[in-house]
Amino acid sequence: MKLVVLFAAVLATGVAAAADLAAGAAKAQTCVPCHGPAGISQVAETPSLAGQPDGFLQWQLVFFRTGTRKSPLMQPMAATLKDDDIRNLAAYFSAQKPPRVDPAAKADEALVAAGRKVAQGNRCTSCHKDDFSGAQATPRLAAQREDYLLKALRDFKAGRRVGGGVAAMADVVYPLVDDDLRALAHFLAHMPS
Template sequence: MRQKVLLALAAATLAGGVSAQTQGDPAKGQVIVQQVCAACHGIDGNSVASTNPTLAGQHPAYIVSQLKAFKSSQRKNPIMLGMASALSDQDMQNVAAYFSQQKPKEQQAADKTLLKAGETLYRAGNPVTHVPACMACHGPTGAGMPDQFPRLGSQQSAYMLKQLNDFKANTDRKNPVMNDIASRLSDAEMKAVAEYISGLR
């Protein structure tokens, strides 16, 4: 029962956060990416640094919502605050349109011994600790749902692990549903599911 409530809250909370219609110009977005974003996220949105997210193929509305969160300091990151502060709402939509059209590169789990445990958690959750299956919101292949839940597949495992820890700490990442879910995950579970997610495509 608790899992159903969490999933319903997730739909309401995340949908409300990223449902804004985005109308961006990918060509204009590419210019901004070349000048501002490429150093950290790659010219095609595929980051080579494990600390930076891959943005290729990400849903545009989600990218816009996160840029706005950085600009308003709802998400606290000094580097992203500086980058996002210079962007207008239209710039954000243009960047999001460009990144969403790029193809994410396939990733491999760094620690393949954790894949089975990660798969179990991603696909079935943990009924003992009332953790719902990750794929209920993010899909069986990690593709997410446009305007509702972000794409997770092909993210580097180190980045995914940091995000889960941030949700658990309820500091930089503030989302009631994810904060609650992450608080129920052990360190071993977070590492395992992060490894599994990195190989999804």
């Protein structure tokens, strides 16, 4: 119940106040050491933020701030953010160009094909969209870092990541084995955005 009220509050403020992109860009300087310049991460197990849906970014920052999503690195960061900061940061990062598939990272075609098959058999695109660009509270996955995708899938599988408490991803990964998760991460990391 409390969470529903919180969601409603974030949505309502999101509509009421226009985001300040310049303020978001200024605040985003503190994110660069981990999430990279313009939100393209060069750091292991750290996601790129560029081109993520605005709503997704806002929710995740709220989840870190309230502690429903755990991360020793992100929780202290999010704890200092006010609602305005969250709105401005999300607007800034969602307006940046999404990551490109790393041309140096060679795709293993068999693993890509295996990942595509698992994705098709588990209706990933019904929420993440056909091109895996995400929408609203559902993240972009195309060309995200492979190590981060694998970590996220394993965290959902192990119940370490619950986020908003909506069981969408827990249900999705429940029947999958670790080889499926590896294949999915490889397939998605090599999907052009």
